[in-house]
Amino acid sequence: MAAGRPRELATDGRILTAAGALLVERGYAGLSIDEVAIRAGIAKTTLYRRWPTKAHLVVAVITVLQGGAPMPDTGDPVQDLVELAAGIAEALRAAGAGLVAGLVVAAAEDPTVREQVDALWRGRREVAAGLLRRAADAGRISETVDHGVRLDLIVGPLYYRLLVTGDPIDPEYARAVARAVLAM
Amino acid sequence: MAAGRPRELATDGRILTAAGALLVERGYAGLSIDEVAIRAGIAKTTLYRRWPTKAHLVVAVITVLQGGAPMPDTGDPVQDLVELAAGIAEALRAAGAGLVAGLVVAAAEDPTVREQVDALWRGRREVAAGLLRRAADAGRISETVDHGVRLDLIVGPLYYRLLVTGDPIDPEYARAVARAVLAM
DNA sequence: TCAATTACGAAACTGAAGTATCGTAATGGG
DNA sequence: CCCATTACGATACTTCAGTTTCGTAATTGA
Numbered sequence: 001m002a003a004g005r006p007r008e009l010a011t012d013g014r015i016l017t018a019a020g021a022l023l024v025e026r027g028y029a030g031l032s033i034d035e036v037a038i039r040a041g042i043a044k045t046t047l048y049r050r051w052p053t054k055a056h057l058v059v060a061v062i063t064v065l066q067g068g069a070p071m072p073d074t075g076d077p078v079q080d081l082v083e084l085a086a087g088i089a090e091a092l093r094a095a096g097a098g099l100v101a102g103l104v105v106a107a108a109e110d111p112t113v114r115e116q117v118d119a120l121w122r123g124r125r126e127v128a129a130g131l132l133r134r135a136a137d138a139g140r141i142s143e144t145v146d147h148g149v150r151l152d153l154i155v156g157p158l159y160y161r162l163l164v165t166g167d168p169i170d171p172e173y174a175r176a177v178a179r180a181v182l183a184m
Numbered sequence: 185m186a187a188g189r190p191r192e193l194a195t196d197g198r199i200l201t202a203a204g205a206l207l208v209e210r211g212y213a214g215l216s217i218d219e220v221a222i223r224a225g226i227a228k229t230t231l232y233r234r235w236p237t238k239a240h241l242v243v244a245v246i247t248v249l250q251g252g253a254p255m256p257d258t259g260d261p262v263q264d265l266v267e268l269a270a271g272i273a274e275a276l277r278a279a280g281a282g283l284v285a286g287l288v289v290a291a292a293e294d295p296t297v298r299e300q301v302d303a304l305w306r307g308r309r310e311v312a313a314g315l316l317r318r319a320a321d322a323g324r325i326s327e328t329v330d331h332g333v334r335l336d337l338i339v340g341p342l343y344y345r346l347l348v349t350g351d352p353i354d355p356e357y358a359r360a361v362a363r364a365v366l367a368m
Numbered sequence: 369t370c371a372a373t374t375a376c377g378a379a380a381c382t383g384a385a386g387t388a389t390c391g392t393a394a395t396g397g398g
Numbered sequence: 399c400c401c402a403t404t405a406c407g408a409t410a411c412t413t414c415a416g417t418t419t420c421g422t423a424a425t426t427g428a
Contacts (some may be wrong), residue, residue: 004404011406032384044386045408054385101289104347108285109213114350145364149341153361156344157336163265163288164343165336166298177337180329182373184368188374189424195376216414227377238415261403 044093055106239290
């Protein structure tokens with residue numbers, strides 16, 4: 001197998017680098033595919049052969065950028081959950097409303113984008129689920145609230161403030177919400 | 185004052201009707217301004233003289249549609265808050281992720297859209313704030329949690345599920361969340 | 369009646385996402 | 399060496415939001 005001309009290996013990196021720089025410079029809405037292609041020194045068709053939409057490309061850029069974001073591990077599951085919430089808040093704040101909203105609308109229209117965006121958070125979600133289980137087993141949190149609902153309660157307000165109300169979302173707010181929800 | 189040719193009074197309604205029908209038929213992303221203008225039998229420029237962007241137009245359509253949505257009033261502020269949450273969940277569910285996401289992204293890019301979308305919810309927010317105050321005065325909810333945070337906790341998860349996780353959001357879920365948060 | 373002012377419609381235009389076509393380049397298998 | 403296969407670049411194209419221009423219509427005020 002593997003017939004045909006192989007892909008230019010360096011091209012992926014050139015595109016991601018150019019897109020990342022433009023994303024930082026002009027935000028999601030201001031990022032133009034034509035300009036990414038020009039900066040990367042490749043044809044637009046070559047870019048579209050790798051990522052079928054702007055949203056897919058941006059998710060790839062973010063995946064590279066976030067790389068191995070460290071997961072909290074203090075040994076105390078409740079404290080780890082609080083720090084996890086703070087980390088998510090910081091990531092959302094750094095990304096900004098425009099970028100998050102852009103990906104949300106793309107995910108709403110295209111299931112494959114939704115899948116990619118999901119994958120971006122899968123690690124943290126799994127860690128959170130594990131921490132909740134450990135905390136419940138240790139009797140540190142009550143079992144009267146479903147674990148899924150508890151996560152919605154911790155993370156939902158962050159997205160809500162960022163996307164809907166426009167209120168600032170800082171790690172301290174996230175910690176306060178997480179502590180309150182975990183005390184329920 | 186009021187010099188110059190007056191606006192065609194019927195035109196606003198014709199545009200809103202056409203836009204509303206198309207919005208229901210094809211959703212936010214599928215709604216094309218050109219087609220609204222054709223269906224309404226007017227020139228695109230006439231439409232843009234009234235609403236400067238697609239998002240402004242859609243907000244106007246929704247404002248008409250939601251009209252006088254009834255506010256709960258059972259006399260019990262806690263129960264009213266739970267029903268208010270259920271009503272918001274139902275409104276979001278009916279609107280759908282595509283529409284809500286479209287408006288969110290437009291609001292993120294344009295402060296005047298944000299203001300219009302805000303106005304759409306202002307009534308409910310004020311009612312909610314009043315109910316929270318009454319409930320607190322009556323000693324029905326604790327004062328340890330800020331009222332603003334409590335609202336974030338009740339509404340945030342609804343948006344989060346609709347826009348981010350894609351989980352179903354039904355009135356029963358909203359009621360459960362609201363009850364849990366009000367018991368904090 | 370006439371001038372200023374504003375609305376309307378028609379049409380062309382801009383910018384950006386994404387598609388389609390086509391000639392050319394590089395690889396592997398026979 | 400040749401052929402099938404895939405990648406690449408160039409270019410033109412489609413769609414849609416939003417703008418610009420311009421000729422024409424309706425109104426008020428003098």
